[in-house]
Amino acid sequence: MTTSLYDTSIPVFKQMLGGLGVVLAKAEAHAVEKKIDPEALLQARLFPDMFPLVRQVQIACDFARSVPTRLAGAEVPAYDDKAQTFEELRALIAKTTAYVDSFTPAQFEGSAQREIITRKGTPKERRFSGQSYLLSYGLPQFFFHVTTAYALLRHNGIEIGKRDYMGAY
């Protein structure tokens, strides 16, 4: 078996990043229209020990970059994005989408069988095949943060719907 995971990963990340961008744009417009301090949304949390919106978006973008990178057999750099405003989050999503889009199917050849090691050298080290890394780890993590960002904004009264979350498909 030499299945490529390109089709199982790249279009999904692009679609959902698009949805996340729509959701954030509506939140930003809502803040402007209602004269809400953008920080009230950007720093909103569903519970005190959960991450605020801004961090949910950052982590979603981290997974959207690191998962394809690992599948393609490259090293994942440390992401040190400090996006804090709606404008910066928009730029982060655009940058992330362009990065995801830059992969080619050829880079994913043999990716399903590639061994991927997470948290290497730590007690939490895990070894995956590329296939299980994507499906049992990468996508569940990515969807978690994209959906939590949505839920958090919905909870704050932003008029968004599942159609926004879903992106263009």
Next chain:
Amino acid sequence: MTTSLYDTSIPVFKQMLGGLGVVLAKAEAHAVEKKIDPEALLQARLFPDMFPLVRQVQIACDFARSVPTRLAGAEVPAYDDKAQTFEELRALIAKTTAYVDSFTPAQFEGSAQREIITRKGTPKERRFSGQSYLLSYGLPQFFFHVTTAYALLRHNGIEIGKRDYMGAY
């Protein structure tokens, strides 16, 4: 290309249903321990026009059943589960997991290329390949409701973590 989507779908649904079961079990135990009326959690919503917990779980189970069923080329029956209590939700998740587990790789042969039509005969009719149906529609929908159930319980103070959401992998 005659890729099968068995490996791209069945293990994911099983893993995440397992996580959903853990999250609900902790919510139920929390209600008992704190002498909280279970209905306060089961009917909790993140916003008045969002679905309550009980419905989020029902819909997650609907997708976990309907997506593999369609990929296998079978008709999707109308699900009329009326699970309302923690006990009934637990039974629904068990039933759903057993159903998902009953599929065989052979049933998914050619599933990536199979034409799948949703909301057939309605203005919202959509045609997908099996591959795009799973990746651009089925999984995003399923993860949406699983994560929203988690977020809703987290918002209500249930001590759960992403590790619970992730299930066993």
